[in-house]
Amino acid sequence: MTRARDIANLGTQAxxxxxxxxxxxxxLPVGVTGGSGLNALTFPAGMTELLxxxxxxxxxxxxxxxxxxxxxxxxxxxxxxxxYPSADxxxxxxxxxxxxxxxxxxxNFSWGSFHKQFNGTNLTYLGNSSSGQTPNDTTWNIGGGGExxxxxxxxxxxxxxxxxxxxxxxxxxxxxxxxxxxxxxxAYGTYxxxxxxxxxxxxxxxxLTSTQTITSGVFKLYGRIA
Numbered sequence: 001m002t003r004a005r006d007i008a009n010l011g012t013q014a015x016x017x018x019x020x021x022x023x024x025x026x027x028l029p030v031g032v033t034g035g036s037g038l039n040a041l042t043f044p045a046g047m048t049e050l051l052x053x054x055x056x057x058x059x060x061x062x063x064x065x066x067x068x069x070x071x072x073x074x075x076x077x078x079x080x081x082x083x084y085p086s087a088d089x090x091x092x093x094x095x096x097x098x099x100x101x102x103x104x105x106x107x108n109f110s111w112g113s114f115h116k117q118f119n120g121t122n123l124t125y126l127g128n129s130s131s132g133q134t135p136n137d138t139t140w141n142i143g144g145g146g147e148x149x150x151x152x153x154x155x156x157x158x159x160x161x162x163x164x165x166x167x168x169x170x171x172x173x174x175x176x177x178x179x180x181x182x183x184x185x186x187a188y189g190t191y192x193x194x195x196x197x198x199x200x201x202x203x204x205x206x207x208l209t210s211t212q213t214i215t216s217g218v219f220k221l222y223g224r225i226a
Contacts, residue, residue: 051221056214064221066100066204073223078159083217090211092143097205106138113192140194143178155180165202172196
């Protein structure tokens, strides 16, 4: 049978519905019984992928456990979107654990932050959230810092955490930028950074904590392939 006739016959079959008997050549993919075709696609090193999405509902903590925080990824980004506090914004902090949060043991940070007030075209420096860098603290302040904020609108921003597979003398480090309203005519921005000695093992648990209940908001954790 000529190729032209094959194509014509295929068209005829298409009109009455194709079935498995019409397909006589091809290779099944790997993973399917008898398959030897393409392997499953994998993400190359350096690529970022979405690991988890958490929607807050009357929450004071947002956790990402060892299901998502694995040795596969060495850096993470947490995107905070449309997070509404139940009252004027208090402190928002981050904590990291090496035991999946089970023992309540969190690494000590050295961190520092500052706040800026955006009021029209004016930019006012508000100072550090503490007297210089804070050493040996199990929470890293990424927002609020005692400067307040309005419950009438949301806060949001990005938290970046790098070298999270470091162990021993190596350090994990990162930074964050969180913005939130202070009044009808002013908004605050908090920039913060940290470094952390992961002497007991790599981080496998990430927690965000708010001193005010978060009534709603979306938190997306992304990981970069090591």
